[in-house]
Amino acid sequence: MEEHVVEVEKLRNVVGGAAIHRDLDLSVRRDEVMTLVGGSGSGKTQLLRVIIGLKHPAAGSVKVFGVSWQSPDTRLVREARQRMGMLFQNGALYSALTLFENIAFPLRQRGGLDETAIRGIVYSKLEQVELEPRHADLLPASLSGGMVKRAALARALALSPDLLVLDEPTAGLDPDRSEAFVRLIERLRRDRRFAVLMVTHDLETLHELSDRVAVLADQHIIACGTPDEVRRHPHRFVRSFFGGERGRRAFEDAAAA
Amino acid sequence: MKRLTSRPLRAVLDLAERERKFLISELAQIKGLMPILMKPRNKQKWSPEDLAELRVQLRRLSRLSPYLVVAAMPGGLAMLPALAWWLDRRRQARARAGIPAMLDFETAGAALCVRVSGDWTYGTLRVRSRELRRRLAEERDRTRAAAQWDLSGLGALDDAGAVWLAREMAGAPGIEVPQRFQPILEQGSHGLVAPRETRARFDPLGAIVAIGELGIRFAAHLRGGIALLGTIALDCGNLARRPRDFPLLELSANVYRSGVSALPVTMLVGFLVGVVLTYLSALQLKKYGADLLVINIVAVGVVRELGPMLASIIAAGRSGSTMTAQLGVMRVTEEIEALSVMGVSVTERLVLPKVIGLSIAMPLVAFCTDAAALFGGMVAAKVTLGISFAAFLEALPRVVAESNFWIGLGKSVVFGFAVAFIACHYGLRVLPNTDSLGAAVTQSVVAAITSVILLDAVFAVMFRNIG
Ligand SMILES: Nc1ncnc2c1ncn2[C@@H]1O[C@H](COP(=O)(O)OP(=O)(O)OP(=O)(O)O)[C@@H](O)[C@H]1O
Ligand SMILES: [Mg+2]
Numbered sequence: 001m002e003e004h005v006v007e008v009e010k011l012r013n014v015v016g017g018a019a020i021h022r023d024l025d026l027s028v029r030r031d032e033v034m035t036l037v038g039g040s041g042s043g044k045t046q047l048l049r050v051i052i053g054l055k056h057p058a059a060g061s062v063k064v065f066g067v068s069w070q071s072p073d074t075r076l077v078r079e080a081r082q083r084m085g086m087l088f089q090n091g092a093l094y095s096a097l098t099l100f101e102n103i104a105f106p107l108r109q110r111g112g113l114d115e116t117a118i119r120g121i122v123y124s125k126l127e128q129v130e131l132e133p134r135h136a137d138l139l140p141a142s143l144s145g146g147m148v149k150r151a152a153l154a155r156a157l158a159l160s161p162d163l164l165v166l167d168e169p170t171a172g173l174d175p176d177r178s179e180a181f182v183r184l185i186e187r188l189r190r191d192r193r194f195a196v197l198m199v200t201h202d203l204e205t206l207h208e209l210s211d212r213v214a215v216l217a218d219q220h221i222i223a224c225g226t227p228d229e230v231r232r233h234p235h236r237f238v239r240s241f242f243g244g245e246r247g248r249r250a251f252e253d254a255a256a257a
Numbered sequence: 258m259k260r261l262t263s264r265p266l267r268a269v270l271d272l273a274e275r276e277r278k279f280l281i282s283e284l285a286q287i288k289g290l291m292p293i294l295m296k297p298r299n300k301q302k303w304s305p306e307d308l309a310e311l312r313v314q315l316r317r318l319s320r321l322s323p324y325l326v327v328a329a330m331p332g333g334l335a336m337l338p339a340l341a342w343w344l345d346r347r348r349q350a351r352a353r354a355g356i357p358a359m360l361d362f363e364t365a366g367a368a369l370c371v372r373v374s375g376d377w378t379y380g381t382l383r384v385r386s387r388e389l390r391r392r393l394a395e396e397r398d399r400t401r402a403a404a405q406w407d408l409s410g411l412g413a414l415d416d417a418g419a420v421w422l423a424r425e426m427a428g429a430p431g432i433e434v435p436q437r438f439q440p441i442l443e444q445g446s447h448g449l450v451a452p453r454e455t456r457a458r459f460d461p462l463g464a465i466v467a468i469g470e471l472g473i474r475f476a477a478h479l480r481g482g483i484a485l486l487g488t489i490a491l492d493c494g495n496l497a498r499r500p501r502d503f504p505l506l507e508l509s510a511n512v513y514r515s516g517v518s519a520l521p522v523t524m525l526v527g528f529l530v531g532v533v534l535t536y537l538s539a540l541q542l543k544k545y546g547a548d549l550l551v552i553n554i555v556a557v558g559v560v561r562e563l564g565p566m567l568a569s570i571i572a573a574g575r576s577g578s579t580m581t582a583q584l585g586v587m588r589v590t591e592e593i594e595a596l597s598v599m600g601v602s603v604t605e606r607l608v609l610p611k612v613i614g615l616s617i618a619m620p621l622v623a624f625c626t627d628a629a630a631l632f633g634g635m636v637a638a639k640v641t642l643g644i645s646f647a648a649f650l651e652a653l654p655r656v657v658a659e660s661n662f663w664i665g666l667g668k669s670v671v672f673g674f675a676v677a678f679i680a681c682h683y684g685l686r687v688l689p690n691t692d693s694l695g696a697a698v699t700q701s702v703v704a705a706i707t708s709v710i711l712l713d714a715v716f717a718v719m720f721r722n723i724g
Contacts, residue, residue, distance in 0.1 A: 083380075095589070095690035112383030113417065116449075120420035124448030128416075141689040160379040160415040191441050192378060192413045 004066075005030045005163045005195045006051055011060035013043070013050055020046055024060070024220040028163070033185070033196040033209045038216030039237055044199045045089055047216065048167055051197070052086055053077075064163065082110065085161030089168050089199075091152040093140040099126075099151050100136040106158045125154040128184055130177065145172045153181070157188070166198035170205050182208045203242070207251060215241075227251075356412055357381050360389055362396045369400040374410030377418025386421065393425060406432045414438050419445030482682050485604070489612065489678075492605045504610045511614025515576035515677075516622055523571050527626035530563060531555065531633025539641040548642045552649060553656040555634040561661040564627035566713060568619060569672035573705035577680035580611050581701040584684025585694040593685070603685070612677040619673025620666045627665065660723050668716050675712060676705045 006028035013021035020043040028034045038044050049055045050062055053069035061068060067080040093102050103122045107113060113121070123133060129150040140148055149172055156164060170178040182205055185196065200206055206213065207227055214224040215238055223233040231242035231251070242251070358381045361372040371393070375381065382389075397404065406426050414422075419438075423446035426432055434442055460466070496503050538554045584607060587593045596603055631653075638644040683701035687694050 096692035107379075110383060113379075113386055116424070117386070117417070117420050120424065120445060120448040121416045122448070124416050124420060124444045127444055127447055139690055157416075160417060187440060188415075190437055192376075192415050 003030060004028060005064065006034075006197060007061075007063045007066075008047075008051065009061045011047075011050065011062065012058045013046060013055070014058045015043075015046055019058070020219060021050075021057075022219045024216075026214055026221055026224070028195050028197050029211075030162070030195050031189070031193040032211040033189075033198070035206050035210040035213045036197065036199045036216060037201070037206065037213060037241060038199075042216050043219070044216055045167055048086075048165055048197070048199065052084060052165055053081065082159065083162040085156035085159060085164045087149075087152050087156040087164075087166045087169055089171075091140070091148040093148060093152055093155070095140050098137050098139055099131070099143065102140070102151060103155045103158055106155065110159060121158070122154075125157060128157070128188075129154045130180055146174065146177060149173060150177070160192065160194075162194050164194060164196045164198075166196065166200075168199055168201065170200060170202045178202060178205055181205070185209060203251075358385055358389065358418065360393060362392075364400055367400070367402050369396060369402050369404045370407060371396075371404045372407045372410060373422065374412070376413040377411060377422065378413055378415045379417035382417050382421060389421075390425075404429055408432065408434055408438070411435060411438060414441055416441070416445060416448070420448055421445075424449055478682075478686075481686060482678075485608070485678070485682050485685070488604045489609060492602060492609055496605065496609075502605075504606060507606070507610035508614050508617075511610050512618045514579075515572060515615050516618030519568075519572060519575055519618075519622055520625055522575070523568050523622055523626050524629035526571065527559075527564065527567055527629035528633040530567060531559060531630035532637045534558060534563070534630075535634040535637035536641055539638065543642065548644065549652065551634075551638055551642060552644070552652045555638075556631065556653055556657045557661055559630040559634065560627050560657055560665050562665075562713070564630060565619075565623045565665050565669035565672060566709065567630075568623040568626045568669060569676055569709045570706055572615065572619060572622065572673065573676045573680075573702055573709060576615060577676045577705045578698050578702050580677060580680035581684040581687075581698045582694070584681060585687035585697050588685065588687045589689045589691070589694060591689070608681045608685075611681055612674055615673040615677035616670050617673075619669045619676075623666060623669035627662075664716070664720055664723065668713065671712060671716075672709050675708050679705045679708060 004027045006026065008024060008026040011021050011024040011026075012019060013024070024047070026034075026036075026047075036044050036047065046055070050057050051064065053062075053064070056070065065080045065083060067073075067076045069077060071077055093099075094105065097105065100122055103125055104118050107118045107121060123136070126133060126136065131147060131150055131154070135143070135147070140151070143151065149169070153166070153169060156166070170181055173181065186209070188194075189196075196209070198209075210227055212225060213227050213230045214221045215230060215233065215235070216222075217235060217237045222235050223230045223238060231238065356375040358377045359373070359375040361374065363370040363372065406422075406429055408422075419441045423442055427446070427449075535551060535555050538551050539548070542548055542550050542554075584593070587607075593603055593607075596606065635644075635646050635649045638649055639646065680701050683697045683704070687697045
């Protein structure tokens with residue numbers, strides 16, 4: 001397997017006529033949790049969209065599993081896509097499918113397993129994200145915001161991806177559920193190695209899960225390293241993000257524990 | 258320059274070298290194959306172990322076979338680098354999926370021992386699940402004993418693997434599960450016992466129930482429609498009292514969108530229908546020498562019936578579907594809820610401008626369609642019957658009573674209202690999911706066209722004595 005699952009080099013990205021990323025470098029190793037932080041509107045979601053291949057960069061190279069999305073070898077590109085799971089910021093569940101069908105969708109799409117096994121996998125995913133089996137037949141419109149988020153997480157996990165891309169996985173969850181999310185990712189990573197690239201504003205989640213943190217500000221990654229290295233960076237955003245009351249508390253609690 | 262050309266070349270040669278080594282190592286293992294293959298000739302029988310070994314070796318051989326085939330061809334050696342590249346890619350793909358999930362079977366006395374090894378993940382199971390299940394079933398049939406499971410060789414496990422194993426191991430005694438895989442295996446077995454959905458059974462009264470439901474749905478539509486009509490009337494009343502709040506901007510936007518921008522297609526269709534209608538009538542009328550009557554037929558038909566009908570049917574397809582889709586998407590994205598929370602009347606802001614807009618635009622479009630169709634008629638009359646433009650225009654006011662024109666325009670006002678009203682009605686009933694949105698657009702167009710034709714029939718009866 002590759003050393004780096006995500007390699008972004010000299011990325012320049014233009015959205016609606018304005019450059020929102022310039023000279024941006026980022027890499028994710030194959031079994032680490034990389035957290036991307038940055039102010040609201042700094043372009044984190046847009047960066048994830050470029051990484052997962054929904055958008056072509058204006059310049060620079062983006063490689064996932066060593067494959068460029070523009071590669072002419074469509075088979076490699078497809079394989080790379082299938083090794084990736086994505087949780088969108090708003091869930092992006094298919095509104096016409098039930099919760100069960102949403103999670104079963106990628107499994108049925110890729111095939112290879114019989115229906116009983118698929119049912120087993122879906123229900124065990126539901127249990128992992130703490131959704132109840134009786135909700136399995138509801139349409140996304142009749143789920144709560146937090147439930148949508150957890151269902152989307154279950155769907156992103158369905159194919160056991162080698163790279164899990166999460167856009168604010170804990171936003172809209174109560175503290176217990178955020179905690180459960182952290183435990184879930186930790187446990188899954190014990191059973192099987194995979195990489196996680198996530199965006200979060202939740203300092204506790206960040207602190208408990210991240211192996212490395214990258215800070216997106218001024219249109220590029222201004223700092224990248226372990227949480228403890230990064231939070232000493234002098235940039236204004238880093239100071240206010242980690243240095244505020246909540247930031248100190250998250251890190252001190254952890255130190256005390 | 259030299260370096261540039263040599264680098265890719267060297268890469269290819271390196272690959273070929275690597276493949277050569279691979280080939281040699283594989284062949285070294287295959288050497289062990291010969292004694293086994295020789296056994297039957299030496300009057301020995303193949304034992305089950307031998308058979309298993311043979312199977313493995315044959316698989317190896319088949320993996321090598323592309324080489325053997327190519328090397329046997331004349332000039333085949335030259336293709337080796339390309340083949341090496343291809344094989345290398347294939348092997349990379351294999352490596353990525355992880356170590357294959359494996360089951361080894363051992364029979365100790367009466368008991369069957371199943372040894373699990375490799376990575377049991379979705380990636381590896383996807384290709385092997387079926388084969389593994391078949392082999393397990395075969396072994397079970399053969400030994401007819403409860404299997405003992407040995408999970409110590411398990412490399413990695415995810416939900417797919419856990420569910421697979423949990424299903425097969427159900428009820429097996431004394432399984433030792435490595436500590437770190439215990440939670441996930443347990444979860445896998447939970448997943449399997451989850452409630453099963455009950456199959457819908459055949460119901461002999463189903464048809465009657467379906468008809469009843471259809472009736473109820475129709476009644477609900479009717480009720481919703483009447484309620485919407487009432488709200489629109491109330492809004493009109495309210496706006497009459499404070500005319501400055503009238504959504505003029507939206508109104509003019511709607512007139513433009515469903516009127517002006519619909520003109521090219523509507524007029525083109527009108528022109529062609531005019532041509533065809535005149536041509537067909539002319540063929541018949543010529544037989545009786547009643548050439549000039551063609552003007553009557555075309556003019557009355559177009560002005561009173563075809564113009565408004567064509568314009569409204571095209572509007573139902575064009576503007577009606579747009580309106581339904583727009584309101585429907587606003588429903589899906591909760592924009593309608595947001596509007597009403599802000600105290601803005603949805604009908605006043607969204608429905609009224611559309612309905613009034615189309616009611617204004619429709620007669621204008623119908624008028625232009627009339628003109629285009631009559632022009633088409635003139636052209637066709639000149640070509641087929643030699644009636645000059647001047648004669649046609651001169652005869653026109655004589656043969657069509659003016660009332661026909663007004664009836665046509667009046668009808669198109671009503672049609673416009675109906676189309677927009679039905680479109681909005683369906684748009685507001687969309688449920689927040691994409692299926693419902695698509696269905697609503699279809700239903701809206703179908704209902705709009707049907708009601709236009711129905712209304713036309715009603716008008717035909719009502720105005721049968723006029724014009
Ligand atoms: N389709 C678009 N057209 C033009 N500009 C856009 C578009 N989508 C996003 N932007 C702009 O790009 C910038 C980055 O947006 P992005 O969604 O990546 O922010 P973010 O970092 O994810 O913020 P948040 O933390 O609030 O989710 C924003 O300033 C936004 O206005
Ligand atoms: Mg975002």
